[in-house]
Amino acid sequence: MNDIDAARRPRTVLWIGAAAAAALVLVVAAGVLLLTRGGPHNVTFEIASSGEKVSSIIYGSGDKQLGKDVGAAAAAPWSKSYEISDTSGKLWLHALSPAGGAITCTIWVDNKVVMEATALSGAVCEIPFGDALDQ
Numbered sequence: 001m002n003d004i005d006a007a008r009r010p011r012t013v014l015w016i017g018a019a020a021a022a023a024l025v026l027v028v029a030a031g032v033l034l035l036t037r038g039g040p041h042n043v044t045f046e047i048a049s050s051g052e053k054v055s056s057i058i059y060g061s062g063d064k065q066l067g068k069d070v071g072a073a074a075a076a077p078w079s080k081s082y083e084i085s086d087t088s089g090k091l092w093l094h095a096l097s098p099a100g101g102a103i104t105c106t107i108w109v110d111n112k113v114v115m116e117a118t119a120l121s122g123a124v125c126e127i128p129f130g131d132a133l134d135q
Contacts, residue, residue, distance in 0.1 A: 040083040041133070044108040045093045047123070049076035052101020061129065062089025076103070087129040091115070096122040109133065 045059045054076045057069045061084050069078065074095075091114075093105045098121075105123040107115040114132035115125045 040085045043084050044081040046106040047076050047078040047095045048104045050102040052097045052099040054097050056096045059093045090126050093125040
């Protein structure tokens with residue numbers, strides 16, 4: 001009878017071990033997520049032109065416009081860098097040229113090109129931040 005009673009008693013050591021193992025798995029998962037996605041990311045927006053004047057550059061992250069440069073402030077080659085922690089939404093960069101020349105827009109994240117586009121009269125670069133981090 002003592003063996004049956006002993007078998008029915010909760011195994012405190014086993015429960016503590018299981019809880020510790022579960023906590024360790026959570027800590028490791030959080031660490032991996034933080035290392036791959038968390039923390040501020042260095043984002044650089046760049047514009048180059050075939051010689052035509054760039055009249056307007058608008059850039060941002062998610063719903064937030066980070067800046068707008070027009071006229072002389074939008075002269076190509078142009079570049080702005082930011083430390084961005086909020087990885088929701090898209091990174092975006094729009095440039096216009098009234099003269100119709102070729103404009104190239106480039107977005108860099110953590111020193112890697114994640115989006116580049118060339119078009120006449122204007123260029124649009126947009127990429128979801130999560131996709132940019134996966135590259």
